[in-house]
Amino acid sequence: MSIMKETSPTSVPELDFNTPAAVLHRRIRRTKDKAATVGVGVGGISVIIAILLIFLYLLYEVIPLFRSASIEQQATYTVPVTSAQTLYMTMEEQAEIAMQVTANGEVVFFDTLTGNTVKRQSLPVPQGVEITSFAEGSAASHLLALGLSNGQTLIFKHRYKITYPNDQRVISPFLDFPYGEQPMEVDTQGAPLTKLAIRDTEAGLTLAAVTQDGRTPITQYVKEEDFLTMEVQLVQKSIELPVREQGVLSLHIGPSQRWFYVVLEDGNLDVFDLKAGAQARLADRVQAVAQGQRITEAKLLLGGISLLIGDSQGKISQWFMVRDQQNLGQYKLQPIREFQLGQAPIVNISVEHRRKGFLAVDAQGMIGVYNTTAERTLLQETLVKGTSNLISISPRADVLLSLNQAGQIQKFHVDNEHPExxxxxxxxxxxxxxxxxxxxxxxxxxxxxxxxxxxSLMPLAFGTLKAAFYAMLIATPLAICGAIYTAHFMAPSMRRKVKPVIELMEALPTVILGFLAGLFLAPFIELNLPGIFALLILMPIGIVAASFAWVNMPRQIRHMLPEGWDAAILIPVVLVIAWVSIAMSHPLEQWFFNGDMRAWLTNDLGIPFDQRNALVVGLAMGFAVIPTIFSIAEDAIFSVPKHLSHGSLALGATPWQTLVRVVLPTASPGIFSAVMIGMGRAVGETMIVLMATGNTPIMDANIFEGMRTLAANIAVEVPESEVGSSHYRILFLAAFVLFMFTFVVNTAAEIVRQRLRKKYGAL
Known part of the structure; x- marks a missing residue:
């Protein structure tokens, strides 16, 4: 505000810009400008810091996945019983109590930290009978068996009772005999059992042995439950091997009690099919090690499907049965992967109780920690003093006990959180x-x-890109073409109605779109599949035909519609074409596809069809992405200075030439940004993909099959994952991959946008 000073009639009036009110006004304005500048700067920096903190937090959760294992010695002491050979050694859940089984039939429970004896118990081995072999059912089952010199076997379990008197944990070990304290017969001839194998399931019990005279008797007990008394009865069945094996190192029975593995010291490995009848059938015979080497150790991995073979050159190989592609219905033993510990023979392998990992020790005392699924060598270190006879890993895989030839036990703490x-x-x-x-x-x-x-994150990454691709394939041309027409050709009065309506679509919750897509759109497409394809073909043809007919109508008719409202005539055209296409669906299906297009696709073309598939996701997610792309692209096109288009028209260019040569190049940075933002929206979409697909993590580009995306997988599995587990951290890794994908795409988009802006900014 300025005040005019009093002057003479002939003097020129002067304006005073330094009045107190003007100075105060300018001071307030400067304060507001500085506050706005600081506020915008703080907001921008806060956004950057928030994104950086998200990045660091995701990285903090992901990094532990790739750490190697570490091992640290905690104690050394003498084994409780040194007067007899130790056949087996293991630990309970807490790794506080260990168990030693000796060759004289004694079981000793002792403290893993001090070696002090907690409990000592003798097994009910008959008088005058010696223990000639030992077998373990599986590490997690706690089932053990002793082979006796009279051809029988004694089966027992080690169990632990935990109590908390005075809030102190007390572990009380004891033995359980699930089949009674009387030994069970394996060899009817009563020969000593030099090798033994056992497998117990709810369906039956299988015992296999090698006798001193070289025979291999196999006895199966089928469990039958009495309907009235609910008692389980054992029905015995004997199986014979078609060959007599020599030089047997160990025997192993698969979890289904079908595959029977005979490991020979000379390097051969035989697999027999126990389901073939009274006489086992030789399913496969392989040379498991290289010529000149021998097998020194063999152990079934967790689950009993894979067999680990250690040889005299420090190599451990994994084998399991697979279908023979050349002989359908047949199986063969397949080498899968190998691990190298050192150059000395493998003397012992201990498998983990709950993971597909194992530990191995060689004759020089080197210990290796491995995981089969990840093909990962986590640790190789010489720790054992002397030659180790036995190693045992605790159920939680955090404590290792090693027993050497001198009777010394070494206790190690193992840190190996995410080996898989x-x-x-x-x-x-x-x-x-x-x-x-x-x-x-x-x-x-x-x-x-x-x-x-x-x-494997590959199916999830593939599903993410697949869903985004089909969504963008539908949304991008519709949104950009709609933005072009709305901003450049449409009448202003019509634009003021159309643009808000389309932008209002963005406010529709995606969970509603997913709900409608899963419960209405997917069944509707399945029932009217020929009509959907007819719609995709007839719609562009019908629109072009209607436009051609409208242009060639008499002027009197065309001038009845105000200029810029031409698109309104397409509304009834689109509705009629849609109605006709859907009405033709069932007749088309009867004429061309024998009444079932879905069956025709699957049986005749070999294209699987799922009701909730990528086509449904593309339509639903495309509907959700269209408003985003349309709004940004329309603003970019509408913001092109009018003098550019008016100048082009004045120079004789047609509206279409003006659009292609002037408007679109100028607006290309904004259009490109719109497409990239829409793609980011499609990649990160969760609820539509979760509800409108089968949510199956498969890698197939087929538009009629579903997928699972990274975002949907995170939403489904994070609530069910154990905090700190490998599964939990891999879900964070999936989030990190999404974060990095968005970051890379947005960075590339910004670089391209700046180049386009620099190139066409001079127009």
Whole structure:
């Protein structure tokens, strides 16, 4: 505000810009400008800091996945019983109490830290009978068996009762005899059992042995439950081997009690099919080690599907049965992967109780820690004093006991949290147990404890890109073409109605779109599949035909519609074409596809069809992405200075030439940004993909099959994952991958946008 000073009639009036009110006004304005500048700067920096903190937090959760194992010695002491050979050594859940089984039939429980004896118990071995062999059912079952010199076996379990008197944990070990304290017969001829194997399931019990005279008797007990008394009765069945094996190192029985493995010291490995009848059938015979080497140790991995073979050159190989692709219905023993510990012979292998990992020790005292699924060597270090006879890992895989020839036990603490994760297991093809070939698979959990987790992120990344591709394929042309027409050709009065309506679509919750897509759109497409394809073909043809007919109508008719409102005539055209296409669906299906187009696709073309598929996701997610792309692209096109288009028209260019040569190049940075933002929205979409697909993590570009995206997988599995577990951290890794993908795409988009802006900014 300025005040005019009093002057004479002939003087010129003067303006005073330094009045107190003007100075105060300028001071307030400067204060507001500084506050706005500081506020915008603080807001921008806060956003950057927030993004950086998210990045650091995700990295903090992910880094532990790729740490190697470490091991630290905690104690050394003498084994409780030194007068007899130690056949077996193990620990209970807390790794506080260990158990020693000796060759004289004595079981000793002792403290793992001090070696003090907690409990000592003698097994009910008959008088005058010696223990000639030993077998373990599986590490997690606690089932053990002794082979006796009279051809019988004694089966027992070690169990532990935990109590808390005075809030102090007390572990009380005891032995259990599930089949009674009387030994069970294995060899009817009563020969000593030099090798023994046992496998116990709910369906039956299988015992196999090698006798002193070279025979291999196998006895199966089928469990039958009495309907009235609920008592389980054992029905005995004997099986004979078609060959007599010599030089047997060990015997192993698979979890289904079908495959019977005979490991020979000369390097051969025989597999017999016990389901073939009274006489086992030789299913396969392989040379498991190289010529000139011998097998020194063999052990079944957790679950009993894979067999680990250690040889005299320090190599451990993994084998399991797969279907023979050349002989359908047949199986063969397949080498899967190898691990190298050193150059000395492998003397002992201890498998983990809950993971597909194992520890191995060689004759020079070197210990190796491995995981089969990840093909990962986590640790190789010489720690054992002298030659180790036995090693035992605790159920939680955090404590290791090693017994050497001098009777000394070394206790180690093992830190190995996430061995099942490696770059190869996340992004490469992995040959999983019972699979016919390597594959990309995501399956994070199952109903049993012997499950092999499958953490391949490839199906999830593929599903994310697949969903985004089909969504962008539908949304991008519709949104950009709609933005072009709305901003450049449409009448202002019509634009003021159309633009807010389309932008209002963005406020629709995606969970509603997913709900409608899953419960209405997916069944509707399945029932009217020929009509959907007819709609895709007839709609562009009908629009072009209607436009051609409108242009060639008499002027009197065309001038009845105000200029810029031409698009309104397409509304009834679109509705009629849609109605006709859907009405033709069932007749078309009867005429061309024998009444079932879905069956025709699956049976005749070999294209699987799922009701909730990528087509449904593309339509639903495209509908959600269209408002984002349309709004930004329309603003970019409408913001092109009018003098550019008016100048082009004045120079004789047609409206279409003006659009292509002037408007679109000038607006191209904004259009490109719109597409990139829409793609980011499609990549990160969760609820639509979660509700409108089968949510199956498969890698197939087929538009009629579903997928699982990274975002949907995180939403589904994070609430069910154990905090700090490998599964939990891999889900954070998936979030990190999404974060990095968005960051890279946005960075590339910004670089391209700046180049386009620099190139066309001079127009």
């Amino acid at each position: 994760v490696s770059w190869h297991s996340l992004w490469g093809e992995v040959w999983y147990e019972s699979y016919d070939e390597p594959s990309y698979t995501w399956q994070s959990s199952a109903s049993n404890n012997e499950f092999e987790p499958k953490f």
